[in-house]
Amino acid sequence: MRKKILAATCIAVIIFAMMYQARSQVTLTIGIFAGSNWNVPQGETYAIINEVRKNFEAENPGVRVKYVSGIKKEDYSEWLAEKFIAGSEPDVFFVLAEDFNLYASIGALMNLENLIAADESFSSDVYYTSALNFGKYENISYALPCESNLTFMFVNKTLLAKENIALPKNNWTWKDFSEICRKVTRDTDGDGIVDQFGCYDYSWQQAAISNGVKFFRDDGKTSYFADSRMEEAIKFLMELRGLNKGFEVSPKDFDVGRVAFRPFTFAHYRTYKPYPWKIKKYSSFEWDCVKMPAGSSGGNISAMDSLLVAISSRTRNKDLAWALLKKICYDKTTQQLILKKSQALPVRRDVITSVEAQEIFSWDSNETAAIATIDISSAMDEAIMPFKFKNYNSAMLYADTEIHKIITGIVPLNNALNKLQKEINAQLQH
Amino acid sequence: MLKVGTDMQKFLNVKEMHRLLYGYNGFVIFTLMAFMCLTQERIYQAMTARAFLESAGAVPPASDVIFFTTTVAFVLFILVGYFYRKSQRRHVRYCLFAAEIIICMFLMRFLNLSYDGIVLLVVADLMYKYEGHRQEYTLLVAMICLYFIANYNMAIFQTKIISFEAYASYYNADAKAVILAIKNTFYSLNIVCFVFYLVLLVKNKHEEKERIRLLNEKLEEANQRLRAYAIEVEQMAETRERNRLAREIHDTLGHALTGIAAGLDACIMTLEIAPEVTKQQLNKIRDAAKKGITDVRRSVKKLRPDDLERLPFQQALMEMTRNYSESSGMEITFDIFSWSDNLRQDQEDVIYRVLQESITNAKRHGHATKVKITIGGNEKYLLIVIADNGEGCDEVKQGFGLKHMRERLELLHGTIHYWSDEGFIVEAMIPLNREVDNDKSFDS
Numbered sequence: 042m043r044k045k046i047l048a049a050t051c052i053a054v055i056i057f058a059m060m061y062q063a064r065s066q067v068t069l070t071i072g073i074f075a076g077s078n079w080n081v082p083q084g085e086t087y088a089i090i091n092e093v094r095k096n097f098e099a100e101n102p103g104v105r106v107k108y109v110s111g112i113k114k115e116d117y118s119e120w121l122a123e124k125f126i127a128g129s130e131p132d133v134f135f136v137l138a139e140d141f142n143l144y145a146s147i148g149a150l151m152n153l154e155n156l157i158a159a160d161e162s163f164s165s166d167v168y169y170t171s172a173l174n175f176g177k178y179e180n181i182s183y184a185l186p187c188e189s190n191l192t193f194m195f196v197n198k199t200l201l202a203k204e205n206i207a208l209p210k211n212n213w214t215w216k217d218f219s220e221i222c223r224k225v226t227r228d229t230d231g232d233g234i235v236d237q238f239g240c241y242d243y244s245w246q247q248a249a250i251s252n253g254v255k256f257f258r259d260d261g262k263t264s265y266f267a268d269s270r271m272e273e274a275i276k277f278l279m280e281l282r283g284l285n286k287g288f289e290v291s292p293k294d295f296d297v298g299r300v301a302f303r304p305f306t307f308a309h310y311r312t313y314k315p316y317p318w319k320i321k322k323y324s325s326f327e328w329d330c331v332k333m334p335a336g337s338s339g340g341n342i343s344a345m346d347s348l349l350v351a352i353s354s355r356t357r358n359k360d361l362a363w364a365l366l367k368k369i370c371y372d373k374t375t376q377q378l379i380l381k382k383s384q385a386l387p388v389r390r391d392v393i394t395s396v397e398a399q400e401i402f403s404w405d406s407n408e409t410a411a412i413a414t415i416d417i418s419s420a421m422d423e424a425i426m427p428f429k430f431k432n433y434n435s436a437m438l439y440a441d442t443e444i445h446k447i448i449t450g451i452v453p454l455n456n457a458l459n460k461l462q463k464e465i466n467a468q469l470q471h
Numbered sequence: 472m473l474k475v476g477t478d479m480q481k482f483l484n485v486k487e488m489h490r491l492l493y494g495y496n497g498f499v500i501f502t503l504m505a506f507m508c509l510t511q512e513r514i515y516q517a518m519t520a521r522a523f524l525e526s527a528g529a530v531p532p533a534s535d536v537i538f539f540t541t542t543v544a545f546v547l548f549i550l551v552g553y554f555y556r557k558s559q560r561r562h563v564r565y566c567l568f569a570a571e572i573i574i575c576m577f578l579m580r581f582l583n584l585s586y587d588g589i590v591l592l593v594v595a596d597l598m599y600k601y602e603g604h605r606q607e608y609t610l611l612v613a614m615i616c617l618y619f620i621a622n623y624n625m626a627i628f629q630t631k632i633i634s635f636e637a638y639a640s641y642y643n644a645d646a647k648a649v650i651l652a653i654k655n656t657f658y659s660l661n662i663v664c665f666v667f668y669l670v671l672l673v674k675n676k677h678e679e680k681e682r683i684r685l686l687n688e689k690l691e692e693a694n695q696r697l698r699a700y701a702i703e704v705e706q707m708a709e710t711r712e713r714n715r716l717a718r719e720i721h722d723t724l725g726h727a728l729t730g731i732a733a734g735l736d737a738c739i740m741t742l743e744i745a746p747e748v749t750k751q752q753l754n755k756i757r758d759a760a761k762k763g764i765t766d767v768r769r770s771v772k773k774l775r776p777d778d779l780e781r782l783p784f785q786q787a788l789m790e791m792t793r794n795y796s797e798s799s800g801m802e803i804t805f806d807i808f809s810w811s812d813n814l815r816q817d818q819e820d821v822i823y824r825v826l827q828e829s830i831t832n833a834k835r836h837g838h839a840t841k842v843k844i845t846i847g848g849n850e851k852y853l854l855i856v857i858a859d860n861g862e863g864c865d866e867v868k869q870g871f872g873l874k875h876m877r878e879r880l881e882l883l884h885g886t887i888h889y890w891s892d893e894g895f896i897v898e899a900m901i902p903l904n905r906e907v908d909n910d911k912s913f914d915s
Contacts, residue, residue: 122520126511128533140521148631149530355530 067358069365071108072124072134074117078348079190079308081384086110088382093375097368104361125149125353132356133365136184136349138175142429144351145178151352153182156363163371171426172388175347179260184351185370188385191424192247192343193415194333195305197298199326200225200237211332211415212341215252215277218302218334219284225301226284234288240281240302241290245444246437247304248274250344250425252336256440261430262469266440266462270338275458277336278448298326305330306346311384332415345424347388386417393418436465485675488668489599493552495664496592497545499657500578503586503635504541506650508534510638519641526640527633537581544578548589552596564600571596576620585635585654588661590617595668719770727763731756784819785810791827792844799834801842808847811903818901821879822855825887828872829857829897837861837895848903855899863891 073090077083087110094106108131112120118140124130125144136144144150153176157163165173168186176184201208204225209217222239229237249256252274257264265271295303310330313322332341350369352362369375376387380398387393402417428437443461446452511534514523524530532540551574555567575593579586597613635654639647734756741749779787789805796803814822826844833839839861848854867873867889876899880887885901 119518119521122524123515123518125524125530126515126520126533128536143525147524147527147529149524 066103066105067361068105068107069133069358069361070131071106071365072117072121072131073108073110074112074114074135075110076114077308077312077384078114078135078137078188079306079346079385081306081308081312083312083384085382089375089378090369092378093365093368093372096372096374097365100368101361101364106365128355130353130355132358132362133350133352133369135187136351138346138349138427138429139434141176141184141349141351142178142431142433145183146431148354150178150183151354151356151359151362153185153352153363156359157182160363160367163367167371167389167391169345169388169390169421169424171345171421171424172347174426175345175429176349176351184349185366186347186388187350187370188379188383189345189347189388189421190385191307191345191417191420192304192333193307193310193330195303195309195328195330197295197301197326197328199328200298200301202327208329209331209334212335213331214335215248215337219277219280221301222281222284226286235286236294236299238288238290238294238300239284241292241295241300242303243278243281244304245274245278245441245448247333247343248278248336251333251339251342252277253339255425257428257430257433257436257469261428261433262466264436264440264462264465264469266465267459270336272454272458273337275444275447275454279450279454282448296323298323304333304343307386308384332420340423342420342423342425344427345421346427348385386421390418393421432469436468439468440465485599485668485671488664488671489595492592492595492661492664492668493549495661496589497549499586499588499661500541500545500582502657503582503654504537507531507583507585507638508537510641511537514641523637523641527637529631529633531583531633532581541578541581544574544581548574548578548592552592555596556599568597572617572620575617583633583635585638586658588658588665590620591661591665593617595665598669598672719773723766723770724763727759727766730759731763734759779819779823784814784823788823788826791823792830795827795830795834801830801834801840803830803842803844806843806845808845809849810846811848811850811853814853814903818853818883818903821883821885821901822853822899824879825855825876825897825899826857828876832872832897833857833859833861833895837863839894848900850903852903853901855897855901857897857899858892859894859896861894863893863895865891867891 071090071094073087075086087108090108094108097106098104109120114137117135118137121130121134121136121140130149136150141150157165165182169189172186172189173182176182176186196208198208201221206221206224209221218240225237226235226239227237228235246256249271252270254268254270254274255265290300294300333343335341350366352359352366356362370388373389373392376389376392377395377397379385379387380392380395380401387398392398398417402415440461443452443457443464447454447457511531514520531537548571551567551571555564555571558564558567571593575589578589594610594614594617598610636651639650639654642650734752738749738752738756741752781787782790785807792803792805795801830842833842837859839859842857842859845856845858846853869877873887873889876897877887880899880901883901885899887897887899889895889897
């Protein structure tokens, strides 16, 4: 009996020792995908995260941070899901916008509200509202934004100069937009085929957003497609389409400089404006970007996408994970690093409004870049947050198909939006 | 003996069925758990994790966690169930049963509520141990409560539960149908086992009751035989006593009287001839008569109860009633208001016998549990009331006992009355300080 007790004590001591050993060397894992979230080429994929890791490990002795490298963005969603099923998900991980709702709804993400409330060194005021709210599900924060991206209108300066049209101002409207489009849309070589166009890839969503349309109620149970402003947006798109006289515009047309406007994200601008990408793409013309044209009932606004980072609800090191999350999404040094190294925008207001930021946004000092005149900070303030409730993707896909039919004239506009709204509401409420 | 043997065998069957129920549930739980773990592994390998998470609506625990927790919980469940069935102390049993319910809830949670047959296992355990009067109601209430708990469980964990269908949906439609059918069969089979177990249990309990009833009957029979034997023994004792009495009379009184008769014959003969001798002879005869009287007295003394010889009268009464009370379990109380100190021996004897007879009657005929004896009176008479709480009777049949009492009392010019009220009441009255007929008493 005594021997048994002795043996049991020995085993207990060994287990405790092992647990202590395990405790003293904590390993945090980060889930990250290779490349940019914004579909643009990126050079040093892990530069920022390596820096974060180095700083974090220096600040927290005995803590190791590791990540699995080489997971492509298109594989990341599946990779993360597999990790969750195997029970070995990372402590802190990047969440793709389309995955956020799923993980938040199944309780995979840690509720950050208590951590935020308890942490005096943290204030959510530094974030732009749209970016912060992007990490909320049913009004509870489950993730923090790490970088954001805005949509701007690319302008082919060479083409406009050729047509003697002045570069549009940042407060331009649909009227200015359609006027320029009308002017530039023509057959330049006289073969009877229209080969110069006003715009490419200007979506009904972008038009509607800049006309002040809100597609859904916040809870995602009702849609507002029958809004009169929505009708205005559709009519405007039909008008633009009418200018092309039945010819379809291809991305190649834009690349070779035969299209005046194309909406692009800020990440695109950051990627293709400086060397070396500047040579690779759009080298045959000068370009710049301006804010999206304002609709008659809206403003020069666009949607702001954000890349989110969350903590697993099953993490064993809650406090360290929170510290790491803050290191990525809140730490000023990291945010400045994002400003320098990433193509997207940092999420901290003070970093965006810093002098360095202003310098970076207008590095073409020899030319008067239009973007330099854009107040990025106010644009981020104005930007609306994309919806991402559970059935958002399917509802939007359906709406896109139907609206495409209206714009291309397959379905008459008359009552089509009312019908669409009813159908989508029915889908949402199921 | 043979019957008890088969009963034991049947009881064993209930136990075996109980074990089978446990074994079966263990098998089902293990199978379902293995199915979930394997499916998770397959999902992991087939790169459909994202789609699975979408349909599952919750993050499943890792396979090894599921395996470990479920196994540990089930082993705990078995242990707690075992101790619950073995436990003798009520409070411990309640605690263990509560623990069993909690483990059951956790087990269901680990299995994603895909199998609630384990609730029946809890009910089986409850039924196994419960032996109340309102067994059916208790069962009903327990079942309702347990199912309520199960559903409540479901409500709490609603958001975190992955339905079994989500796992089954991973496979193609045909396989899914088979899997769901197997799962339903598991559940139905469990219910069949449970019902069979209940039937066995109820049957077993019924048989046990029947056995107890039979044993009781046998006991009653034995009791009756014993009673008859006691009466027989009593009669034999009476006969023996009578013989002894006859012998005693023959030896003492007969001897003395024979002597006296012979002496008197001689005296008749010698009276005329020698009056002096006759006188002497008569003196001798008187002595013999006196000696006879002494002998008779001694004999009568021998007939008196031992207590009366040994103890003061009042104490003797107490002793007698206490002894009777102890042997019969009847509660006997005394209320003595007044007492006459100079009772004659014959009066004492009568009082003693009256009390003894009344108490015996109260037990034997009235099946009384309480007897109250009240003694009172004044310098002229003594009143004794013996009241019991027995059945009494509407029409009192004067038996041997009552008749004897009356006769004894009449010797002392006393009276006796008896009637039924709340039980049976005997009231005896004995006059004091009154000259009794000396002929009828041996007292001088």
